[in-house]
Amino acid sequence: MKTEKIIDHIVNWLKDYATKSGQTGFVVGVSGGIDSALTSTLCAKTGMRTLCVEMPIHQSANQVSRAREHINQLKKRFANVTNVEVNLNPVYEALITAVPEEKEDPQSDLALANTRARLRMTTLYYFSGLHRYLVAGTGNKVEDFGVGFYTKYGDGGVDVSPIADLLKSEVYALAKALEVPQSIQEAAPTDGLFGDNRSDEDQLGASYDELEWAMKMSEQSKTSDDFSGRKKEVFEIYTRLNTVNQHKMLPIPVCKIPVHLL
Template sequence: MQTEKVADHIINWLKEYATRANMNGFVVGVSGGIDSAVTSTLCAKTGMNTLCLEMPIHQDKGQITRARKHIDELQHNFANVSSLEVNLTPVFDEFRNAMPQHRETAPLDLALANSRARLRMTTLYYFAGLHKYLVAGTGNKVEDFGVGFYTKYGDGGVDLSPIADLVKSEVYELGKYLNIIDEIMVAPPTDGLFGDSRSDEDQLGASYDELEWAMLEKDGGRTSGDFEGRQREVFDIYSRLNSANQHKMLPIPVCEIPVHLKK
């Protein structure tokens, strides 16, 4: 990948899009992970106003520390960057306590995790509306178009997606070029939605390197029967998630009414 040219292309694309839309800048949720670090840095490099939001909800302390260090670094280097911390823990707790509880632990945990992401989306759009900013998404290609590893109307609810055509390894390559802090570069990727230290790999059953491989192979027309052992296992994981999460990746289905029924 021609990293410098890719970075310049994204920066110009962001600036041109915001200018054409007559918007004042960008708001980015910064989590302490590589995707949000790269996205917020690219937004900062446009020279337009860039608001970095921390939105902890019973957050792992390591994630908060990494996010704060990254934001401090951005604000040191870019006068156009501002930041706010909005502690959503009380809001989330109030929401959770208002909901009827169910015995099924796994569905309840997932429902609450997705609710965290949707509270953050609502917060991002509050500040976007307040300042006439665009909400910049932080999803990469494997997450957004491979396995659908994001929350519909949560972190999937954005105005534009600057890194969604880059697989995870390319995001790391861009992170290295952009001098993202070491703590973020080496931290295991995590969505941070469960209030513990579980990684994305723990949830997905495969690493991003493995999923990138499977995505490439599937796009090339390969099938599960072409592989054995761990490769077959990873290919099947990717295929299952890709199929199950198509509802996130495809346009919302519209029930089209036959013309003769409207007469």
């Protein structure tokens, strides 16, 4: 992989898109994870204004500290980077107080997790509208097009997706080249939506390396019958998630009215 050339390509693509769309910069939600760290660094390298936004909602302390370490490092390296922290705890608490309690429903935790992501999306678009910035997405290829591991109209609600054609291993390669803090490079990937330390692998049932493999096998038209043991298990996990999350990856279905009814 030609890491430096890929970095230059993404940076030029971001700059060109923002310029042509008449926007003045980028806004990125920074979580303390590798994807948002890479995305914000790529945006910073454009030389255009880049606003890093922290949006804690009962976050674990290590996620918060990694996000701040990254932002402080980025601001020292790039004069065009600014930051702001928006404490969404009161908003989140007000919302869950207002809606009917469904604590016994097994889907309650997931619904609340997705609600966090959607509150953050709304916050990013506030700053986007305020400054004429593009909201830069932080999803990678496995998440966005493989297993659909993101929140519809949450972290999936963005203007541009600079790293969505990169596998997770490629994200790490670019992050290393761009000197993203070591603490972030070594941290277990997590979406941070549940207020605890559960990792992405805990939720998905497979590591990103395993899912990358399964994605490549699927693209080669393999089936679960082609594998056994752990490989079969991982391939079935990937296939199931890819299937149930198609509603996120496909355009919104539109009910077309037959001509004879018009």
